[in-house]
Amino acid sequence: MYKLLIVDDEMFAVEGIEVGVDWLKLDFTEIHKAYNAAQAKKIMLGNRIDIIICDIEMPGENGIEFMEWVKERFPGIEAIFLTCHADFKYAQRAIQLGSFEYLLKPVEFEVLGKTVEKALGKLIIERKTKQLIDDNLQYFDLWKTKKPVLFERFWQDLFWQRIIPTTNHIESALASNLMPLSIHSKVLLIMLSIEQWGKKLNSRDEEIMEYALRNAAAEMILGELPGQVLQDRNGVHFVLLYADDSHKPTVTFEQIKKNSKSYIDACSKYLFCSISCYIGEWVSLHTVWQSYNILLQMEHNNVTLSKSILFSKEQPGTQQALQLPALFEWSELMELGKTDELDRLAINMFGQLRKESNVRSETLSTLYHALLQTIYYVLHKRSISVQAIFANGEALDQALAIRSLDQLQDWTKRIFRMVTEHLIAVERGSTVVDKVKYYIAEHIFDEISRDDLAVCVHINSSYLSRLFKKEAGVSLTDYIVQERMKHARDLLIHSDEMISNIAKSFHYTNFSHFSKMFRKYYGMNPQDYRKQFYKELPSKRN
Structure with a gap:
């Protein structure tokens, strides 16, 4: 099923790994052995290797240098590094190369086996995902033109x-x-x-x-x-x-x-x-x-x-819920400061309620609490006290608000406008999207997921994606790529760092993919961009 390559200049270490783990149980049918980088490269060129276990300290070309060669030519391979020294520079470079794990010698065979099993699971998911993408690509392009x-x-x-x-x-x-x-x-x-x-x-x-x-x-x-x-x-x-x-x-x-x-x-x-x-x-x-x-x-x-x-x-209050506003959209519009849109939603909602024949005092009470809960949710998320806006409490008086449908409509318009204007005044320039952009800027060299950003701003990840795209005009994923390409451009013209290292610093293990993304934003590949703009810097000419 799968092929394993063990690379170590110590013969006994290689033999020990070969017999110390039940590789057949993990679906490995071929175990290849190499005692230096040159032998390993020859094996790589002649076989479709899936997992590599590689020692770092080897005479001549070390494990890090060998894996740099591998990643440039065989990006779909998982690697596990072994080393006798807990050297931070080694660990950092191993991470940059996208290695699955970094283990200290002597490694327990049980630990090594479980690590390889996890790496294989990750590899299988990535390959199946790629296959799904490739299988659907032509139909997806057709759908975009014929939908x-x-x-x-x-x-x-x-x-x-x-x-x-x-x-x-x-x-x-x-x-x-x-x-x-x-x-x-x-x-x-x-x-x-x-x-x-x-x-x-x-x-x-x-x-x-x-x-x-x-x-x-x-x-x-x-x-x-x-x-x-x-x-x-x-x-x-x-x-x-x-x-x-x-x-x-x-x-x-x-x-x-x-x-x-x-x-x-x-x-x-x-x-x-x-x-x-x-x-x-x-x-x-x-x-x-x-x-x-x-x-x-x-x-x-x-x-x-x-x-x-x-x-x-099956949700509580479903019958009444059919007459409630889309609270999801209301809370979103409050955070965006769109009072006119809120007014429009209120007019539509109360207009629909007036057409209903079964609107009773209980209906108004339910609606009042639903609207109030939406306000509390937004204020809590922004760490703003209710008392900061409604000091005397009169504005929240339920008895006054639900005397009639007209009064509840007036109350809704007035209260939501008060909250929205307060949010604008207190947190001018500090919206959810601003916070997300700041987080991305501070972690531009880290792996950033949608869930990480959702935790940062304390909201549901699906909601965050839609909110960001609606306000920023670009998806979260595209924005992160866009910002990384800006930083990559700066490194190309302001540093002597190798282009392959720049790509790896942004977690691109496939250089051609990095080059393709860079060309998408700047109209040329990284090499040509550096040639054209690097020499124009005043600091480089002096």
Whole structure:
């Protein structure tokens, strides 16, 4: 199955490693041995090696130098270094080369075996992920040029209420977008929340993997059922099931749950990601935007469950929740200081409530507490005391706020404006996105994940990705790459550091990939860029 290369100038050390670990149990069918770098290179050129165990201290070309040669030519290999000395410089260089582990001699064979097993697991995931990306690449490019633009535009506009939810407006939009639905159709939304990838992906590969996820959802959740899988403007993935109002839906919630469970398991096993499914209820086209917002809010509130299936109908207060605002969006707009957008949401929400026949005092009380909880959430996240804004407490008087629908609307507009203006005044220039950008700048030479950034600003990682893209106009992954390329450019023109070392300092073990990314931002490869601009520095000319 797999091939191992052991490199050490001590013959007894090589023989000991060969017999000290049950390699067949770990699926290694070939064990290659080398006693210096030259022998090891010859073996590498003639065999497809998977894992290398390499001593660092060897006469002539040492293990570090040998692995530099390996990484330039065989980037998809995992390496484990062995050394007699706990030398920090060795450890630092080993990390820069992307080695899986750095072990001190004499190493216990049990420890070595477990380390190799973990390295092999990482290698398998990376190779399968690459294969998935390669397999889906041509179809992904085709999808980008041929995707059903009209269908997606219809749903985007309906979700964001760009289509006014009245019969006439919806019927007109159905016709103009060639939708295979009628005004009487019912829709059920399933939100696919990507929680974590099994390995770090660049923005291009992540797009391709998300495309594979949508294909899998179409096959495993939709199957032969009428519907569609799409990605909204914020990058959130949805499965939409269609049903005609003339008869009951042809699929039960139990079957939907079963399909979703199979999908979650398959994503974990074959696509190497953790994913949860948030399942709404059958709704009309007039109210599908409410179901959309409820699922977003469910995801936002879920901080404990992973790889789960959650039904909106099982959430506390679901019947009333259909009339609640999209709190996810409200909290986001507060943090962005967009008072006009908040006013628009309030007008739409209260306008919809006025059309309802069953709005009672309990409804107003529930809505009051939901809005108040949203305010408390934002203030707590920003470490701002409630008393700092509402000193006398009168503004929060529930009895005054819920006497009527009109009074609650006035209260909502006034309170949210107060909080938003206070956030702007107190934290001018210190938004979530600013904090994320500062963290990236301070850790530009470190491995940075979306989860690291989410912990930094104390919010859900999926929410952070959408918030960052909405405010910064670029995805988190692309921004990190962009900043790294800026620093790489500075190093090219302000230092004599080897270009390969510059690439490695930003965790690019594949030099061609680094060169490709640099060319994307600066229009030429790193070598040509240094040739053109390095000599123009005044400090270099004097």
